[in-house]
Amino acid sequence: MFPKNLIGGRNLKKPVSRKYSKPGTLHLKSMTNTTVVYVANESHLRYAEAVCLMIEEAAKVRGTGIAKRDPEYIKTKMREGKAVIALKGEALAGFCYIETWQHGNYVAHSGLIVNPDFRGEGLAKTIKAKAFELSKEKFPNSKVFGLTTSLPVMKINSELGYKPVTFSELTQDETFWKGCQSCINYDILTRTNRKHCLCTGMMYDPTKEAQKEDNTQQPPKKWKHSFKVYQRWMRYKQFVLTQLEDRKEKRMLKKNEKLDKKAQKIEAKLGKKLDKIQEKKTKLNPSKDEPK
Numbered sequence: 336m337f338p339k340n341l342i343g344g345r346n347l348k349k350p351v352s353r354k355y356s357k358p359g360t361l362h363l364k365s366m367t368n369t370t371v372v373y374v375a376n377e378s379h380l381r382y383a384e385a386v387c388l389m390i391e392e393a394a395k396v397r398g399t400g401i402a403k404r405d406p407e408y409i410k411t412k413m414r415e416g417k418a419v420i421a422l423k424g425e426a427l428a429g430f431c432y433i434e435t436w437q438h439g440n441y442v443a444h445s446g447l448i449v450n451p452d453f454r455g456e457g458l459a460k461t462i463k464a465k466a467f468e469l470s471k472e473k474f475p476n477s478k479v480f481g482l483t484t485s486l487p488v489m490k491i492n493s494e495l496g497y498k499p500v501t502f503s504e505l506t507q508d509e510t511f512w513k514g515c516q517s518c519i520n521y522d523i524l525t526r527t528n529r530k531h532c533l534c535t536g537m538m539y540d541p542t543k544e545a546q547k548e549d550n551t552q553q554p555p556k557k558w559k560h561s562f563k564v565y566q567r568w569m570r571y572k573q574f575v576l577t578q579l580e581d582r583k584e585k586r587m588l589k590k591n592e593k594l595d596k597k598a599q600k601i602e603a604k605l606g607k608k609l610d611k612i613q614e615k616k617t618k619l620n621p622s623k624d625e626p627k
């Protein structure tokens with residue numbers, strides 16, 4: 336049995352993954368019970384590699400093909416104060432960073448990750464809330480958006496005040512969309528002219544929120560959300576964007592097969608007709624074909 340004090344007193348069935356504990360980056364020995372969420376700084380640079388490793392592993396499990404993050408890039412985010420890190424004692428519990436697009440008009444939270452050993456405890460919620468506050472502080476007029484297939488993330492976003500939006504309302508910065516190229520669903524995005532994909536776009540618009548606050552006459556419209564509705568919506572979307580397309584392809588294949596068969600039949604008929612014509616010709620003009 337793994338000693339309780341080495342994993343911060345958590346009553347875990349399995350120990351905290353050792354793979355995120357490279358010498359000098361992470362230590363499993365944690366004497367505290369609480370997970371603390373910080374705005375990352377220079378003192379957290381040693382966690383950059385572990386963050387990248389955790390993101391890569393999670394992408395493998397999810398099968399989404401999320402782009403690998405470069406530790407140097409993560410370090411830059413930490414130095415700029417644009418990252419949030421969660422630590423349980425010395426152990427890396429979670430991470431997220433801020434990305435800006437279109438000269439800071441749009442802000443997105445990227446690379447959200449929670450150590451598998453600390454999931455389901457509300458940590459992603461706390462990290463996102465911290466990142467959200469940090470974004471509002473650093474870029475008060477920016478629209479904060481997200482693009483995700485993750486139901487927990489959608490739930491967290493909606494609780495923070497994000498609303499589902501069409502892709503055309505998101506940043507049109509090409510570098511942002513280039514990030515989708517490594518996703519296995521990229522063909523759907525291109526096929527639909529960047530109108531739809533399996534991800535859902537969500538956005539928090541500070542100007543709209545301010546208008547709402549100003550409008551004291553009318554009670555604020557509550558956006559009713561339900562996790563079950565999200566799940567149903569995701570299933571429906573997946574069906575429409577993948578299965579319907581598959582069926583369309585199958586129908587096209589069948590049609591093409593039928594056309595090929597028809598063409599073969601016509602070719603065979605024509606061949607026979609040509610043979611007959613040739614026969615007739617040789618009968619009418621036998622001397623031509625006879626050897627002299």
Ligand SMILES: CC(C)(COP(=O)(O)OP(=O)(O)OC[C@H]1O[C@@H](n2cnc3c(N)ncnc32)[C@H](O)[C@@H]1OP(=O)(O)O)[C@@H](O)C(=O)NCCC(=O)NCCS
Pocket residue numbers: 393397446447448449450453454455456457458459460461482483484485486487488490491
């Ligand atoms: C997605 C992820 C960040 C969630 O982290 P977490 O700390 O377990 O999430 P939280 O505990 O804060 O849960 C947030 C909400 O989502 C719900 N939730 C979490 N995991 C869930 C799951 N697998 N299925 C359904 N709901 C889930 C929680 O119940 C919670 O809702 P509640 O407040 O009503 O109880 C984590 O699973 C992860 O790192 N996944 C791999 C990387 C990834 O998918 N990143 C997101 C890229 S956009």
